[in-house]
Amino acid sequence: MNDLQLTLLIVGGGGIAAMIGYNWWQDFRLRKTASERFGESTEDPLLAVPAQQASRERTEPGFHGDNSPMDVVTDDGAVVSDPVLNNRPAESIDQRLFADFIFRFDEPQDENAWKPLMDALEQINRKKIVYAAGVQSPDGGDVLWFTAAAFQGRAQQLRASIQIANRKGPLSSIEFSEVLTRFRRFADDHNAEIEFPEMREVVKRAETLDQAAAALDTLLGLHCLMPEQVDDAVVSSALIKAGWVQKGHQWSLADAFGTLATMVVHQAPGKRLLSFNIDVPNSADPVRSLGDVVSICHSFNAEFGAPMMDDSGRTLSTQAIEGIYNQLIERVRHLTDSGFKPGDPSSRMLFS
Incomplete structure (x- = not known):
């Protein structure tokens, strides 16, 4: 073995030893820091069960096979009935025939808030108005809509769907304005924001639908x-x-x-x-x-x-x-x- 090969062997071995020593030191330092912050434990954090939950019975998610109310477990372990899940889903409506007005309340409201509106404004010139109460789904996804007339509990939203045409003719700009005025008054009285379609677009849709219906x-x-x-x-x-x-x-x-x-x-x-x-x-x-x-x-x-x-x-x-x-x-x-x-x-x- 000549002097060059010996020199390269010594340099390479020293570099490997230095890398191993550095990695050991870093691991030692991180373990020490983690121990000071969180303490030491031999339990697997994924399998360990907190002491306050050890006495609870483990349940699996699933569907209820009977008509009994769905239950919700609170943070303190109490079981309570969720009234929203007992409400009747809103009737399906054909969006070709309706225009939607959406109320979003600052604070959730119960049926007493919108019942006077429903009783006073069931239709406009024989064009039906359908109301639905909206509740945010538990997973934060789409809003769940229920029949407003029989709703139990409190809802964050209210939807009023107005029929835009029937044999009495299309929804006119005057009818649209009348409904919107009353809806805005309701929104102001209940600290709600109102989302509504553009009147010109709705009236145009209504006239087109009315012409098609007349031909049929x-x-x-x-x-x-x-x-x-x-x-x-x-x-x-x-x-x-x-x-x-x-x-x-x-x-x-x-x-x-x-x-x-x-x-x-x-x-x-x-x-x-x-x-x-x-x-x-x-x-x-x-x-x-x-x-x-x-x-x-x-x-x-x-x-x-x-x-x-x-x-x-x-x-x-x-x-x-x-x-x-x-x-x-x-x-x-x-x-x-x-x-x-x-x-x-x-x-x-x-x-x-």
């Missing part, structure tokens, strides 16, 4: 001309046998999903007119409804000579009735393709 709306009227000598009891018996139900001056035909068709009797000198009406967007099954109306009218015609007529007073032939069927099927298809299937909640809301 269909009310189908058919009439059965009953001779005056036919007794009312006979007509009523036939209607009841066919599934029709009388309420006041109006008769209705319905199934489990809702009203199918309605009928009103018009008395005139020498005749009696049974006027059947199918409100297509609101009918649970318009095509079936037409079949039921045609069936009962045909039976009256066969037994009493009572012809079926349209709104113009023209007697309907078999060919004319087939034409009505085809037009109705096409109209139902247009409604469904537009997202307003006849009988659905959104359709009944828009065509109310």
